[in-house]
Amino acid sequence: MRNSGFIARLGTILLFIALETVSLLMIGRSGVVQRYKIAGAFRNAQYSLWKTGTSIGHYFGYRRENTLLAEENCRLREELDAYKAAERDVPQTLSAGDYTYIAATVLKNSVNRQDNFLILNRGERDGIHTGMGVITADGVVGIVSAVDESRCRVVSFLSSGQSVSAKVSGSDAFGTLSWLGRSPYKALLTEIPAHIPVAEGDTVTTSGYSMIFPQGIPLGEVTSVSSDGISTQARVRLFQQFNALQHVYIVRINAEDEVRRLENG
Amino acid sequence: MDNTLRYVASCILVFLLQVLVANHIDMGPYIFISLLPLILMHIPASISDALRMLIAFALGLLLDIMTDGVTGLHAGAATALGALCGPIYRNRINTDWRNDSGIPTIRSIGPGYTLYAIVASLIYTSAYILLECVTFRPFWFILLRILISTAVSALLTVIIGRSLFRGR
Numbered sequence: 394m395r396n397s398g399f400i401a402r403l404g405t406i407l408l409f410i411a412l413e414t415v416s417l418l419m420i421g422r423s424g425v426v427q428r429y430k431i432a433g434a435f436r437n438a439q440y441s442l443w444k445t446g447t448s449i450g451h452y453f454g455y456r457r458e459n460t461l462l463a464e465e466n467c468r469l470r471e472e473l474d475a476y477k478a479a480e481r482d483v484p485q486t487l488s489a490g491d492y493t494y495i496a497a498t499v500l501k502n503s504v505n506r507q508d509n510f511l512i513l514n515r516g517e518r519d520g521i522h523t524g525m526g527v528i529t530a531d532g533v534v535g536i537v538s539a540v541d542e543s544r545c546r547v548v549s550f551l552s553s554g555q556s557v558s559a560k561v562s563g564s565d566a567f568g569t570l571s572w573l574g575r576s577p578y579k580a581l582l583t584e585i586p587a588h589i590p591v592a593e594g595d596t597v598t599t600s601g602y603s604m605i606f607p608q609g610i611p612l613g614e615v616t617s618v619s620s621d622g623i624s625t626q627a628r629v630r631l632f633q634q635f636n637a638l639q640h641v642y643i644v645r646i647n648a649e650d651e652v653r654r655l656e657n658g
Numbered sequence: 659m660d661n662t663l664r665y666v667a668s669c670i671l672v673f674l675l676q677v678l679v680a681n682h683i684d685m686g687p688y689i690f691i692s693l694l695p696l697i698l699m700h701i702p703a704s705i706s707d708a709l710r711m712l713i714a715f716a717l718g719l720l721l722d723i724m725t726d727g728v729t730g731l732h733a734g735a736a737t738a739l740g741a742l743c744g745p746i747y748r749n750r751i752n753t754d755w756r757n758d759s760g761i762p763t764i765r766s767i768g769p770g771y772t773l774y775a776i777v778a779s780l781i782y783t784s785a786y787i788l789l790e791c792v793t794f795r796p797f798w799f800i801l802l803r804i805l806i807s808t809a810v811s812a813l814l815t816v817i818i819g820r821s822l823f824r825g826r
Contacts, residue, residue, distance in 0.1 A: 415733070416715075417730065420730035420731060427790075
């Protein structure tokens, strides 16, 4: 009994909608202005539906999109390095074009220990081996310390004993940048000769004199300077957001074997 | 039988008044005279809402065809009134409708007839004017047109209704 009443009411509502739709169609056909307005309203409703559908589709494609963007970044970084190398007047042992970048995703990360590490989704099958540097656009991340078939472990820059050969931009003198051991944003640049001017606000970059990291990767900004007359120490605020790492680049030296032979004499 | 004939004749007369007289009276852009609500108000209460809507749609469409204007406006407005006036009549205007002969008249409705006429005119006029000119006329123009048209149409509805649908 109740169902039949509900069905009758539903039928009345549907009939109302049908009759009004027919009226609107007649109005749309008959009136120029109304046709324009009705067509516009239908178009807007259609676009809203399409936009929602596209957004949902895009959401499910973001992971693949991110992977593609990371790979594209690698290629662009290599191209940029090649251009920079071509612009240099004085060839160096390792010019910027001698590096290849392999995009990787961070599977695990730590920032609150004295010796922090990361696990990346690249391993031996991707050509990764121990001793390779890991960077992002914001700076150095660490050095690969262990590798298996599909993953690798990276000793983070935020670890005791880790350091990076660094220099103040605009100067060729290089020193050592190491983590202060407390905040993930603070490091200390040491062993800069005292006669080299260092000021607050100067940018610190990789020197390129290590076998691991290319030259010119921004590391941080000088926040304070002190000198003992022989060498200068500078406190540096790191650019790298260690607690937000998702996509990184593993650095492979293309002429690594040759450079190693030269090193070993 | 007499009552039925009288009722049908009254409806036809009102329809002709709308087509031949009201549609040709130009009282400015704010006044739109609609007498079709008078017919729809007097559809017997015992008729189902679905049938009432179909009758309203048919009458509105007929009016559209016989009127020089945008086809579908009267049909759309009449359908809206047809959907609402049955429930309004049964639940608010005359809750004792089951004891009447069926055709709402002034006698059966009583003092609520004027209110019924105003509500019916308001629904029909609002639907018609909104379908005609919403989104490309200023809001104040539409509001003023609805209010003034409702007042004029309701007044005419009451006057004509008291003459033709008095009841015995």
